[in-house]
Amino acid sequence: MSSKDDFVFSKSALMSTKAGKDILKQALLRERGYKQYNKYKLKYETEFEDFTKRFLLSLHRKIISDTNPSNTVAKFSDEVNSKEMELDSSTIETVKTRLSRPEVLADRVQRILNSNFVKMTFPVFNALFDGSISYFKEDLSNELRTSIIDGHIIAIDLSEPMDRIMDKDEDLEYLDDYRLMNPYILEIAREKISQGGDLVIKAFEDGFRDARIGQFIDNKLKIKPESINDEHMIGCYKKYRSIMGTAGRNMALNQNPLNEIYYLGMSKASESVGCGNEMQDSINEGAIKIPSWPLYYSLIANNVKKGFELTLKKSEIYLSEAKLSLEFLPPEFELKPFLEFLFLTVNHYNQYWYNDIIKRDLFKYFERTINPLTRKSV
Secondary structure, eight states, X not given: OOOSOGGGGSHHHHTTSHHHXXXXXXXXXXXXXXXXXXXXXXXXXXXXXXXXXXXXXXXXXXXXXXXXXXXXHHHHHHHHTOGGGOXXXXXXXXXXXXXXXXXXXXXXXXXXXXXXXXXXXXXXXXHHHHHHHHHHTOOOOHHHHHHHHHHHHHHHHHHHHHHHHHHOXXXXXXXXXXXXXXXXXXXXXHHHHGGGOHHHHHHHHHHHHHHHHHHHHHHHHHHOGGGOOHHHHHHHTHHHHHHHHHHHHHHTTTOTTHHHHHHHHHHHHHHXXXXXXXXXXXXXXXXXXXXXXXXXXXHHHTOHHHHHHHHHHHXXXXXXXXXXXXXXXXXXXXXXXXXXXXXHHHHHHHHHHHXXXXXXXXXHHHHHHSOHHHHHHO
């Protein structure tokens, strides 16, 4: 599996969950799903460095050639409707000079690429694109393929610096650097994705708009967690649905029927992973993530253990919806076993972090981190 937390997919970790044991069984028997997944995992290991270099060179070129970075940052802040993304005009030239040094920019790029969201999607996008080409029997250039996949991975990567700026829980000394990088990252993503044509870039723009709506709701709940409810959480998860669902749609160049099938599978799988990510973040932070399904369910049930138990069940509901996409795949679609194996890894990921919370007996610690005022007002 491709993840920055390799231990989650170690043999001992896989043995700790039912889904993990199924993964090991597929690997032992060399079943088709495992072989297809392993093929794209190896592709990630051999090609991700080249992707990083392409991204870094494009980003460096954008930064050093911009004669009005203040205007660029201001426009980006307006587009995403967030003053947090603004950069003090008195510091912009200092930040630009710093990031103009290739070794400094390389460090910042490596930091934001060191993300499960990025590393887990690289092999997936390559597989989906290949499945689409095979199904539609299209003869597309390698350049177009690379541009569309690169563009969506870069767009996904944009969520990393933006989240770190909003959450202020990581890389605090680099947040101004990220503020300057953000608009150029988005510009590069748009340029690459637009090469797929009008339908593809429209799908991206629609998805990017919806993701911003989800992020806006997320930010409001961070400020006022006592307002959390089911509808707000569904709204928060719009960021997962939009980012991954849109990328899935465009791996089929937004063509029917695969565009809708990919959207369903990827959007729901990403929501399922979101539940596991909330459990992992709660462990790492030593407190229930705000906002999150564990927080909402814990407050409603007045029981933290029940809250995490229901979060795991919620992840299973999302994943069952993702699996519905498999029912729509045409009989001749060659990569169905890949997707079945992919969903198995999602299941393991979520089970692993839930089991880790139980093993560490963290519920009593999480209980103390819930603000009493929040509990009274829900």
